Amino acid sequence: MLKDNIIPFWLKNGLDKKHGGYYTALDRKGGLIETDKSVWFQGRFAWVLSTLYADFEKKQEYLDAAKSGIEFLEKYCFDKAGDGRMYFRVTEDGKPIIKRLRYYFSETFCLVAMAAYSRASGDKSYVKKAREILDNIDRYQKEGLLIPKFDAGNRPTIAFGPPMIMLATVQELRKADPENKDYYNKYIDNLLKNIQLFLYEDKKAVLEQCNPDGTLQDHFEGRLLNPGHAIESSWFILREAIERGHDETLKALGVKIFDWMWEWGWDKEYGGIIQYMDVLGKPKSEYHHDMKFWWPQTEAAIAALYCYYFTKDDKYLEKHDMVKEYTKKFIDTEYGEWFGYLHRDGRISTDLKGNMYKGPFHIPRMYMKCAEIIDAINAK
């Protein structure tokens, strides 16, 4: 599936041979519907291609395509004349279109791309560049370059996204830079401490944002649960448990988060992981709360296998199979790749294959991670 469907779909339709880098806004058949480029996806696809090359198959086409994204990132995606932060969206020839004011996720995806590319290409200068991005992310926060959404004085708020994405990000950098393992381990220890602030034991739920001390914000955003997001974090944590010699505390944490958020997220009526829930059961303000997006499903598929790896409890294999069965609704048997957006009952909402948020990342990552963990299960 990965090598004869997903990757070829994007290499054929998404590579920009003229300017370098990748288009991701493609219609059902792979036709281009938006020439602007997502900076996230320059990093994400370069990460996928580099990882595929480094860890699965030494195909020159993968390395060349990875290089194209890396070069596009370096050339066009940093605000070099300004504060050095990265853009969110650029034209096909690299002119800035949107620079976000609050987030640093363009940076995290560029960082993992460079880390993986250093492993794929053997060019160690990319380890150094990736590390510089990490240091810059720290600097933004220290210098207050990012504008918080909520007034920091009247509603001090922490969000789950940053520590959980940083966990996966630093894991990738450590893999490329094992000599500095101790530094990254300490960095990750701190992230894991932060991640645990979002556990809301009362309701057995992982919050998406809360007060800095981990208490609930009884507001729309504070009550909002994003089960797919939390489930994604569960396998980041279980991956860390493996790295730390099968650390029992981390294992218990990862499995607990999966168990909790599966309960919240799995739609017992229609199947699939639902987009949002309200932790106090109040009505949701997000009107697309009951949709099924592709990525919570891919994350649940990975996480269930990780849980099985650690527990050998068949219920996790069953859950993996439930998700796998459900993902058939996303697969486009006619034109390849997956649809991204289903209504709650499984009907397709929009049949595009990519935009600024969907592209070659979660799906190829799922195939790669599942292959890895299945190997580990079999080897155990």
Add this chain to the structure above:
Amino acid sequence: MLKDNIIPFWLKNGLDKKHGGYYTALDRKGGLIETDKSVWFQGRFAWVLSTLYADFEKKQEYLDAAKSGIEFLEKYCFDKAGDGRMYFRVTEDGKPIIKRLRYYFSETFCLVAMAAYSRASGDKSYVKKAREILDNIDRYQKEGLLIPKFDAGNRPTIAFGPPMIMLATVQELRKADPENKDYYNKYIDNLLKNIQLFLYEDKKAVLEQCNPDGTLQDHFEGRLLNPGHAIESSWFILREAIERGHDETLKALGVKIFDWMWEWGWDKEYGGIIQYMDVLGKPKSEYHHDMKFWWPQTEAAIAALYCYYFTKDDKYLEKHDMVKEYTKKFIDTEYGEWFGYLHRDGRISTDLKGNMYKGPFHIPRMYMKCAEIIDAINAK
């Protein structure tokens, strides 16, 4: 309906007797689900109450409640220590929570509230205050205080929202300040010129954003049509046609926009005005594109009557009736008021009665405007 259902629902459940102002985030039964206050709705509900008092019924309760919102706005909703712009969201006791960086719609809704309140209360100081807000909106733009979403150099962009909302805003101010009619008429002439830039004759559509010369931006946002939004503008324009002695050019413009966007917006399969379309028929990136929100329906109900008023063509009465019939899906016969968010096929997505975007505005405005235009039709 308006006086014995909609308004009592909000007066009973939305008034904050302790701090003043209004809550709008209410569940189906009117229970409070979010204590934060929408600055938009402090202005919008104060406008509704003031207009109801000034033009429909001199009920002290309306005037008192209007005053409460006006005072809350003046006391808490301006960044007095900063650049003077308004907040978007504040705590129930008026502490700032969110201040938007790109928009001035808090200002426009505050302005119309003050204009209407001056008519209701007879306190002319509110005309002066409303005029100051108008001048401030002009100043923000001159001084570049608002951050554009798209890079102004690489993708200069104009958006339909500002001139169309400003049209309705200045109309309200003119009504409260007839002595300065000439100034407002000139202001509106300029807005009407800007509004016409968004007419895309090729596809008989009103664009939501485009290049400054009115040409299409073949990007997700440039292709996105919001039929309810354009239909809303059609009755603002027809209202202006009446003000200008039944100006034929404005009449033709308003009716054309309604005709065009009804074609784009009316869902021939399930009924109702659909949320988004793509002007080139490409797949939509907004995954909630096919939902039915309450407000496009209310705007279509008003606009169809305006078109009938001018044309005496029964097809507009039929369209009004089609919308009226469809809106029954929104009406909560058990607990009052309307639901706001339906799936394409009419099933309810979330049953809340209000949040930061839905509250006492479009629905009461529809009842008031329809009553007005029906009177005008009968008087003609």
